[in-house]
Amino acid sequence: MSVVALVPAAGRGVRLGAGVPKALVPVKGESLLSRAVRGLLDSGRVRHVVVAAPADQVDLVRAELAATESAHVVAGGAERTDSVRRALDEALRVVPDASVVLVHDAARAFTPASVVRDVVDAVEAGAPAVIPVLPVTDTVKEVDETGAVVTTVDRTRLRAVQTPQGFAVDVLQRAYAESGDIATDDAGLVERLGVPVRTVPGHPDALKITTAFDLAVAESVLAPAGE
Ligand code: C5P
DSSP states (O other): OEEEEEEEOOOOSOOOBTTBOGGGOEETTEEHHHHHHHHHHHTTOOOEEEEEEOGGGHHHHHHHTTTOTTEEEEEOOSSHHHHHHHHHHHHHHHOTTEEEEEEOOTTOTTOOHHHHHHHHHHHHTTOSEEEEEEEOOSOEEEEOTTSOEEEEEOGGGOEEEOSOEEEEHHHHHHHHHHOOSOOSSHHHHHHHTTOOOEEEEOOGGGOOOOSHHHHHHIIIIISOTTO
């Protein structure tokens, strides 16, 4: 079965480095985006990766990935869902027989290959949608608008969701065709179709690099010394 991966990286909001979009922030000389794309391809299970870049930075992102033949770059859209739609169209143009599609955050640049493989295996084994998850270790409380605690949530049933999220191609296509909504993850759109979403174990190394602290962790722990 052919597997393609989409990496929506067309957002501008969060910036970790001086004037650089988050996906292009380097860790020991290699950008988060380049590491994320390399990680997907190095899993040995992904044939092509399509990155959605900010419309005015397509050339910059193409240059960043120039050495990677199986990486393709398209202009993203106004919302994340628009960017994923455009990347999905391009992915199906490049690999028309794709049966599995992954959607992966560039910020999860250190996701182990085993997680990518577990997600792909589960979709290939027949699950229509698969997400890697970790148990929630903090106590979680719901609060009202004043900040007062409403209730303590039972964390034994909660999971923190990572990427790559994997889908049978027709399921993701349907989710995007039938939902004009904005979602924080792709599995959320699939859930709205009533399609079951399966979980596989995630990994602490697949953390979303969001803050300067996360970046420092990546520099000192995740990027092997002497790289
Ligand atoms: O803004 P947020 O953190 O939710 O974005 C999640 C991901 O979606 C980021 O990788 C961002 O680059 C991407 N995105 C996109 N196109 C947009 C907005 C966000 O590809 N229009």
